[in-house]
Each structure stands twice: as C-alpha cells, then as structure tokens.
Amino acid sequence: MKLTDLETPALILDRSRLERNIVRMRDHLSRLGVVLRPHVKTAKAIDVLRLALAAQPGGITVSTLKEAEYFFTHGVRDMLYAVGIAPNKIAHVAALRGRGADVTIILDNVVSAQMVAEQGGAMGVEFPVLIEIDCDGHRSGIKPGDAMLIDIGRILYGGRGTRLRGVMTHAGDSYNCKSVDEIRAMAERERAAVVRCALDLKRAGLPCSVVSVGSTPTATYAENLDGVTEVRAGVYMFFDLVMAGLEVCTIDDIALSVLATVIGHQQEKNWIITDAGWMALSRDRGTAKQKVDQGYGVVCDIDGWPLTDLIVAEANQEHGIIADRNGGALDLKRFPVGSQLRILPNHACATAAAHAAYHVVDGGAEITAVWPRFSGW
C-alpha cells in the first residue's frame, strides 16, 4: 500500500527519522552518564516505545493512567506517573500495583502526602513517591529552599502507605526560551534545582535514590547532569515545528506529518483548500509566539520535502487553507484537486492525539506498517 492509497487525513510517521532521533538522544544522554525514561505521552504506541527503549533499562514516564494500563498490558512494569496524584486516582494506582505494575507517583504538597500515606496504610499498599520540584515557575512543584520539602519528605518516609523515592522536576518553561544558550542555562537550572533538593532531603536524614529531570529542549542541550539519575523526554522521538523553532531539531528531523488531499482552490485569494483541518492538525499554534509563525503547519510534497513558504494559514474543523506565508501568489496548477500534500505539525503530542494509527513510511511513499495508538483517559 502506498500513501496515495490512503483516505485522508491520515497520520504519517517516517521511521528512519524516528530511529535517528531516538539514537541521537540515547547517545547524548549516554555520554552524560544518565539513563532515559522515555515519556510515552507523545507516541502512545507500543511499536514506537519498543524502538525508544532499546538499550535502556525499560522504565517509562506516563501522563495518564490509561497510558499506564496500556503499556503494562504490553509488558512494561516500571512507570512514573508524572502528574500530581489526585485522591480519585489512588485506588486505580493501587489496582495497577496489585497486578504487578511498579507505578511511582508524584506530589508537591502536604495534603496529598498525608492523603496518600493514609490511603496506602488503609489499603495495605506502599506507594513509591517522588516529590515534585518547581525549577522554573512553569506550573507545579515546590521551590528549592522551601522548608515544605522536608515536611513532605518526613510524611512520606514515616507513612506506612508511602515510600519516599526521590525528587523530580520538569523544565516546561524551556519551550519559551529565545536561544540555544537560554536552553543550556535552563538545563543547568533544572539540574541544580533538583540536585539541591535531593541534598536537602539527604541532609535531613531522608532517602532520595531518584533524581529525575526532563524536557526535550533541556535534555537535548544539557552539558552536565551530575547528580541526576534519569532524564524524561517524549517529543524528541517525533519532533515538531515548535522544537525546530527552538533549534532543538531541524525541519528535516520531524518524523510526523499529516497527509492531506487538495479538494479545491480559491483562485483570487491564492488559497489551496485541503481536507486536513484543525481536527487532524490540532488547534495548537505553538509557533505563533516564536520567531517564525508556521500557522497550522508547514506544507511538504507527498515525499516529505518542504515547499518553500507554503503553510496552513487557516484551519476549520475538516478544512485546511494553504497559502504562501507572505500572502504571495501561488501557481495553483501545481496543486490540482486530488493531489496530496504532507503537513508538518506545530506540536506532535497534540496532532498525534487526533489519530488512531501511524502509517509508517521509510523515506519513500510505501506504507511499511500501521501502528495503532490511543488517546483519552
């Protein structure tokens, strides 16, 4: 089967780029002496994870308990659920642990620590816990130096229902960096924040065997990870236009695209209309605040070669409007009704989430595999 045989829109994954991206991150972190705990929130597919886990210890990061269920079913045991635990999810985590999944949870406040310790004690379950650290003011976590760290550490260490395993942080603000130098500095800030908290715990006589950091930008540009035991990253497998805008990858590294078919034109406006709208591309406009605004995505020919200055300028639910990024004239005859194009996404996590499968190609137009994926909770 070839790309031209697919009903569109359809999600395309270039395996050679995927493998190259995975090897590059693995080699980089290996040089820095840390292991990778791949984040599965981007790919949500066992076939992708198998490639990402090659030559790694086998632990993964999940963003939902549905991911934990799915990957446990596919043989993964060691999982970090990297969203602050909510009371209504404790029973589910306990059930997973009861079936043999080694799920570690995270939290960043005394109330959650007490709740987990109490529920774990009552259920006879010992939940491994990392304390979440805020290294950049981006969202959750305890600031380095906040005495609450030790309070939480003592609750988790003393509780019958909890086992304190360490600390973790996520430099989400790295997505807003303006230069590679800023990302490098952010990587060091991420490392320093969590290593300092690990030291604070140890000085208070508390255990801290796990020191976990992660974001694709900081993982890519980290130069020193002393004191860190593992790195979490997910989007590095596919990359996307936001990552290219950050200089974390090049456009040629982006392994994910959406196949679209031309369904019409608006001659006067120099518009090409396709059947890939925001439902297929996602509403993510992450490049809007970057140096180059890529609209709803960069347009490539069916072989994946970018077409200079063509972007998806607007999107409706099932319609994409392709135009020159500067509003210039287009030779619409080059894009007749029925011709196919591939759109590189702003944000791989959001775009992939709309689709039920990856159509895998290996540079060419032949579909070599179809890899199922899932979404939701």
Add this chain to the structure above:
Amino acid sequence: MKLTDLETPALILDRSRLERNIVRMRDHLSRLGVVLRPHVKTAKAIDVLRLALAAQPGGITVSTLKEAEYFFTHGVRDMLYAVGIAPNKIAHVAALRGRGADVTIILDNVVSAQMVAEQGGAMGVEFPVLIEIDCDGHRSGIKPGDAMLIDIGRILYGGRGTRLRGVMTHAGDSYNCKSVDEIRAMAERERAAVVRCALDLKRAGLPCSVVSVGSTPTATYAENLDGVTEVRAGVYMFFDLVMAGLEVCTIDDIALSVLATVIGHQQEKNWIITDAGWMALSRDRGTAKQKVDQGYGVVCDIDGWPLTDLIVAEANQEHGIIADRNGGALDLKRFPVGSQLRILPNHACATAAAHAAYHVVDGGAEITAVWPRFSGW
C-alpha cells in the same frame, strides 16, 4: 454513580440544557418554515442525535465518512457529507450508497465535477451532488454570479454518474461577527447568496431542489429563510464560550463541561493546578479574539455554577492552571486538593473530540447515563 466518583478529567453533558437547546433551535426554524439537518460533527454520538432528530425528517450532515459509517450503522440513511469530495473518497461513498446510505456529496469546481461524473459513470453509481457556494469569503465555494456555477451544473446534470440536487453554503465567517446585528445581516447574506445561485441554476434549465444553509450563529438569528429548504447546524446542541461571546447563547445554556480535580496550588501566584490540561479541554482559544478572553475555559463548581472571574489561564498537556482572570488574589482554601471543578469549553467540537464518552447529568451530580462518542476518520 456521582460526578465525585469519576476519575478525571471526564466529559460531562447536562441533558436538561441539551434538550432545551435542541427544542429552541427546532422551534425557531419551524417558525421560519425550514427543516433542520443536524450536523453531527460536534456530538458524534447516536444518543445525542436521537434527541436532535425528534420531530425532524431524519436527514443529517456529516463532516467525515467515519461519521457517515457510524450513523448509517445506527439507522440514519439521509446524509449530506459537507466537505468537498476528494478523489480518494469516491469509492468509499459508492460503497456506502451500495449498502443503502443516501449520501449526498458537495464540490465547488469543474475538475471535481468531471471526476465524480466519470467515476460514477464507470462504477454505475449516480452520486447526488450539491454545489458549494461561497457566501462570505470564509473558505470554499463558488461566488454568487460566477459563471462556473452553470458550467459545473451542466456537468453534474449531464453526467451519467451524477445527479444535481442543488446548492449549499456555510456562513463560517459568522463566528467573527462583532454584534448580533452583524450576525443577522450575515444570515441574510447567507440566504441571499444561495437563493440567488439556485435561481441562476433554474434559469439555465438546471434542477435545484435543495437549497441548504447553515451555521449555528446564522441559524439562531435568521429572520427570514425564504427560498431555503434546510438548515444545517451542530454546535447549538451543546453551545460553548465562543457562542456565548457572540451572544448566540448565554453561559447558562452551555451543556458541555470537563470535570477536573485539584492536584495542587502555587500559593504565591494564586494558581490552582488541576488534572484537566489542553488534552482534555483542547488547544482551542477561540475566545482570544472576542471581547472577553476566556483563556482555556470558564471555571464552575461541581454543580455547574460559574465561579466569578475564575478561568483556566494556562494549560499544559495534562495540567490546567486556574487563576483569577485579572490576576487577583484567590482564597485557595476554598479549592483544596481533591476538590472538583467543571470547566466550560471555548469550542464544544474540539473539546468533545478528546473524549470517548459523555457522562450525562440532569442538573444534579448524579450520572444518569454514559453515552459513547467517537473521533477520527
């Protein structure tokens, strides 16, 4: 089962609001003497459609062939596939027709008309076709007065593989109106455009039994639909913040919300952190260009009552950051870890698409039904 028993995030549908919205639109269009062909692209669920089809002839509008397949399986026969047909979908439409689904397609150019006529002729299938009209410069369609209308009409009328049924348009630009008066004017412009094209076809000796318009804003504020045979609309069933911002509904009409759980706080920043991020709410920021920017959604208590000035100010994949819309101080003790909130969405179509089911309530906190829904192609 109660809302508090759900693992979050979860999609909640208020049945009493849904029914009220459906009845209001039905009565309004009935007064104007036209039938409703509900657009299923928002709900994508047979349980919702059954309510929407009460006292209607039974025809629906679909935005994907997956919707056509699903609703045909559930007994719907009369379907308008309202996205310009692509060559790679013709065989699928033919297969649906072969199984008894009366699928009508649309197109807006000579190449597509010839292609459908030829393929239909070769397959021995007669495809019913509407010609798409551009009433507002929003995306696809032929401008009223363009001679191409008659060229296409003749191809469809003369082709063995096609049956010219009429014209259709969608006033998508109504989403950008700045006042109710503008929406009223847009509704008249939508009507006039398509009625004029119907007349042009008839004057040229071509048939035009269907004259179809549709968008929730114009359907809501249309005062005269003379010459129109049917109205298409979808989001009116649920409504959302974009529609409220357009004064097409009130906040109290919004039937859809996302249940979220508080997982932490950032005291200094007056942030409440929840487990409903953009994956659950969607990346849609449709209110950003309206008079009131609602962030990623308006926050309500678990009973659905809006909490003054609380919005989802930022969203990560599985984290929502709730803050006062003006950056004011919050009494975070009112929202302890584990407490639950409901978020009204910017755009119902995008938010619903992330979820596999509606948890139906009837004003209260009791879940009276779980209605499955689908996404994708």
